[in-house]
Amino acid sequence: MxxxxxxxxxxxxxxxxxxxxxxxxxxxxxxxxxxxxxxxxxxxxxxxxxxxxxxxxxxxxxxxxxxxxxxxxxxxxxxxxxxxxxxxxxxxxxxxxxxxxxxxxxxxxxxxxxxxxxxxxxxxxxxxxxxxxxxxxxxxxxxxxxxxxxxxxxxxxxxxxxxxxxxxxxxxxxxxxxxxxxxxxxxxxxxxxxxxxxxxxxxxxxxxxxxxxxxxxxxxxxxxxxRVENLLKLFEVRAYSIKLGGHLSKEQHDTLLQKFPQLVYTPDTYQSMLEVDLTKSEAIYDLFDVLKLEQIPVDTIDRKTINFEQVFMKIVKGENEYALPERV
CATH class of the missing domain: 3.40.50.300 (P-loop containing nucleotide triphosphate hydrolases)
Known part of the structure; x- marks a missing residue:
């Protein structure tokens, strides 16, 4: 020891x-x-x-x-x-x-x-x-x-x-x-x-x-x-970037925003992007359910790269829902 x-x-x-x-x-x-x-x-x-x-x-x-x-x-x-x-x-x-x-x-x-x-x-x-x-x-x-x-x-x-x-x-x-x-x-x-x-x-x-x-x-x-690497991994799995196959209608956008207030929608000429930080990693399945129900086409989904400044701000704001590891 x-x-x-x-x-x-x-x-x-x-x-x-x-x-x-x-x-x-x-x-x-x-x-x-x-x-x-x-x-x-x-x-x-x-x-x-x-x-x-x-x-x-x-x-x-x-x-x-x-x-x-x-x-x-x-x-x-x-x-x-x-x-x-x-x-x-x-x-x-x-x-x-x-x-x-x-x-x-x-x-x-x-x-x-x-x-x-x-x-x-x-x-x-x-x-x-x-x-x-x-x-x-x-x-x-x-x-x-x-x-x-x-x-x-x-x-x-x-x-x-x-x-x-x-x-x-x-x-x-x-x-x-x-x-x-x-x-x-x-x-x-x-x-x-x-x-x-x-x-x-x-x-x-x-x-x-x-x-x-x-x-x-x-x-x-x-x-x-x-450990810094643990904290980066912890929040990395909650940060996603989703490339859509088309644009959202106002109704689709309002539905998503109602269920995921932290979601950011960026429309582009040909494709659109959704960026979302989820409190719990399993919440991604809830997001998939809404996308499927609203018939929103998805081209790709990636985990967003997150830096330690973002991790620090999330922790200070109380977004880290995990127990402190025991020090040995």
């Missing part, structure tokens, strides 16, 4: 509303684990409790109840020791000192962890090469592009040599080319150094590309904890 590197158990956190005595529950009894060498996507819409969860994992916010173990160390009872096992890049380039050069930033943050310039000199050289920052090592950070700043912030986190790295929006605001470069660097970090990475992002392409598993939080609770 794989020993989790991060264990979140029954975590709760409430905040008092301003100017009132009422409390709002930000995180409501959530539990999940992250295994060694895993890239986990921790997702949720704004106000879902994701940011509070992140801050509790980093030790920046104290939970009301529950526990967080980082490499089997309780981050409340042994906070400093737990922090030795996790580093974070929160809000991207705000983790850097803008009036220091690239190399000076790396040396400064290494010093914060008690390491001398001499001790980390070789490691800094390796990171500058790995992140393609050699030509910018003597450049002030405030003169770098957003992409360069983001890469440096991740390099700073890597310098700590922790088992767990938490990255908050690692590709936010950077160009497409740099975004792909960052993704490849992160894959190398996991593949070669067996690091564990937790990523939060609103870029679902990044999550789909990098993460094997995702935990989605909404209204303070975990609504999904599953």
């Amino acid at each position: 794989t020993q989790p590197v991060v264990e979140v158990k029954n975590l709760k956190k409430s905040y008092k509303k301003r100017k009132t005595k009422a409390y709002i529950t930000a995180v409501d009894d959530i539990s999940f684990t992250v295994n060694k060498g895993e890239i986990l996507g921790l997702l949720g819409p704004n106000g879902a409790g994701k940011t509070t969860t992140i801050k509790m994992i980093c030790g920046l916010v104290v939970p009301d109840s529950g526990s967080i173990l980082i490499n089997n160390t309780d981050n409340q009872k042994k906070r400093l020791r737990a922090r030795e096992h996790i580093s974070a890049v929160l809000e991207g380039n705000r983790n850097l000192y803008w009036r220091l050069t690239v190399r000076e930033n790396l040396e400064y943050f290494a010093g914060n962890r008690g390491k001398s310039r001499k001790e980390v000199s070789a490691q800094i050289d390796e990171l500058l090469e790995q992140f393609h920052l050699q030509d910018k090592e003597n450049e002030l950070v405030n003169r770098l592009s957003r992409g360069m700043q983001q890469k440096l912030a991740i390099a700073v986190a890597m310098l700590a040599n922790t088992e767990v790295i938490l990255l908050d929006e690692p590709t936010l605001g950077i160009d497409i080319e740099t975004g792909y470069e960052v993704r490849e660097i992160l894959r190398d970090i996991v593949r070669e150094q067996k690091k564990t990475i937790i990523i939060t992002s609103h870029d679902m392409d990044v999550i789909e590309d990098l993460c094997e598993r995702t935990v989605i939080i909404n209204n303070g609770k975990i609504v999904t904890d599953d």
